[in-house]
Amino acid sequence: MIAYVYRLATLLTCLFLLTSCWSSKELNEIAIATAIGIDKSDEGYLLTVQIINPGEIASDSPTNRTATTTYRSSGETLFEAFRRLTVQAPRKVYFSHVQIVVFGEEAAKSGIVQPLDFLSRDHEMRTDFFLVIAKDTLADQLLNILTPMDKISSNKIVSSFYMSERNWAPTHTVKLDELMYKLSTDGNEAVLTGIFIKGNTELGKDSRSLEKTEPPTTVQIDHIGVFKNDKLVGWFNEDESKGFNYFTDNVTSTIVNVPCSNSSTGIEVIRTITSLKANLENNTPHIDANVRVDGNIGDVECDIDITNPQTIRKFEAMVEKDIQSKMESAVSASQDKFNSDILGFGALIHREHPDQWRMLKNHWNEEFKNVEVDYTIHATIQRTGNITDSVQRKDGE
Template identity: 40%
Template sequence: MKRTVLLFGICILLVVSVTGCWSRRELNDLAIAVGLGIDKVGEKYQLSVQVVEPSEVAGNKSRGTSPVTMYQATGNTLLEALRQMTTISPRKIYIAHLRIVIISEALAREGIGESLDFLSRDPEARNDFFIVIAKESKAEDALKILTNLEKVPSVRLFSTLEASEKEWAPTAAVKLDKLISDLVSKGRHPVLTGLKVIGNRKLGEKKENVETILSPADLQYSGLAVFKRDKLIGWLSEEEGKAYNYVNNNVKSTAGSVHCPDGGRITLKVIRSESKIKGSIRNERPRIDIEVKSEANVAEVQCHLDLKSTETITEIEKLSNRWTGELIEKTIARVQEDYKVDIFGFGEAIRRSNPKEWKKLSENWDETFTTLQVNVNMVNKIQHIGKVTNSFLEEMKP
């Protein structure tokens, strides 16, 4: 027995001694990439990589230079371009800590499939970065802009997209695995968030951009890019993006205003939202029923309302339900008419409810989607009216 225990202990020591460090990389030998931009120059790919300057990020050892630097190279493939950067970078570019991948709109219209194959195949690349589309610009332009609040622009872009999706809800924080899943699905096409460079681009590339209260240039998320498989075919507006997120149960919190009955506006802050998509076959035709339930608080009143009255609260709920429901219906109708691709996952809902019928519908689903009957039921309940009941504006009435 003792001999067996001794042998087992020796085996454990041997295993520990030969594992753990064989593939380690010294930090001083690596250039940590946090942002990656993909453009097309002719028939070749242009890769732009935003790399962290450790001494600038650390703070106490700062030399007063930019917290990031950029390396660029072109190649027939993305890996060729990445490896070619060794001719200008003193360290190997390490992409395991990417926060953001930006693809130019021009390349997205050609197709993003080949670019994604590299990212999904490279063993160093993880799946926890966001993918966005540089709207009306090159990807390299977005990576050149220096930003306030966060020293590293790519980290700022990651945090901004997370905050926007959580608090405002017109954007979609899409990671690699989700994007690939939508690309291969027959019942859903992908969407990606658009990223715009606003202001003076040239000044945005200089240190002066972060030395003023109001930066001359900045980066702003704007709209959702609609894809047909891996090709960009158009854009949804900010409000349409919010409707998309309502349908897909992605709204965690947001705000919206509606017209008061006698003029002015009242703003509601959505604090919870839950949506369900149900697919069915009726009279041999597919049908989609969407139910959205949300809870909101009164956040701002710019009109004369008696918020102590339950009838007033009921009327506000009706106005909110009508406005949000119509926005969802109009967005779905526009996608059906203009883009003719199912970005909402209605096909997946049909597949879940009736796999047998889905086999027949799946081959021509986009064509069926254009005439698909969709019913929206919006139920918004007001939970609180804030710290006060009626606005002080009521006391100011003549």
């Protein structure tokens, strides 16, 4: 009898631990959202949601229908705008597969904290989506542009972000957790990368534009947008954006062009390691930036002997100079143009010198402008490629 009761109790305990499908929904009951656009409107917010047309994605037979449909609604709050989608969308919109959230530039300039509250609070939203800014346009316009190599434009944007960040370096992918951390941490300001529409916006909405080998409209990745508190205050150019990524140890690979005779040589950066250290001299903050760079020669367009070790060392010195110049431009723009500590100097001082930070915190805006940076950059060129000399060098030279 005791053994029977024991087995029954064990069975009942296991039953209580089993999960059920109380919240399950069939695919034909939901509309899967892949992208969200947030703009300012007279009512408060203009919300644009890109929905997948599953029949077009799964079908092997091409039709005239697009792979996605966009719905839009307005509301005094973002939550209200989301609920108003129900009067248009034929199914409940499912947000767990959202890949990207796009802020219109005007919405970013007016502040992003309030919409971020909803995005981080809603239980259906995951935190692994990217956040970007639609530069010089509305998010609504950008999400309606059709892309030629991918049926779903949000997939194209995400792929372009990955490729640009890993191979060119003037962009920076930001997910919700990182953005919330930057906005809530003392001595740190946020950044978001921009995307823009190149070409005719109206033609880009027409599926016939995809029938051309050179589409009249494309969506392209831009440079880094600088925030002060939660408001967009301006844009870095390409060199400043690359300098920012060198500071934040976010350069995986890029190209550095160095001059030689009447042309240039392309150095492929294949690896960088950046370390920052904060020092306080008479309560004046200094930052020591140490960057180690590994690279290969990728392109020689001048008559020069690359088998000569002195030539290699000369190239290494020019790479070091180029990287320092870009980092200096990022510091100058952050301090003088925007007065925004996107480089995280304040947070670095907070971690390494918490007692001194308490004295600097309340007037960090003024102190940040005067922070000096000392650079130590060491570049090493490891390989010269499959050939050991320039094709422009004549035989016998």
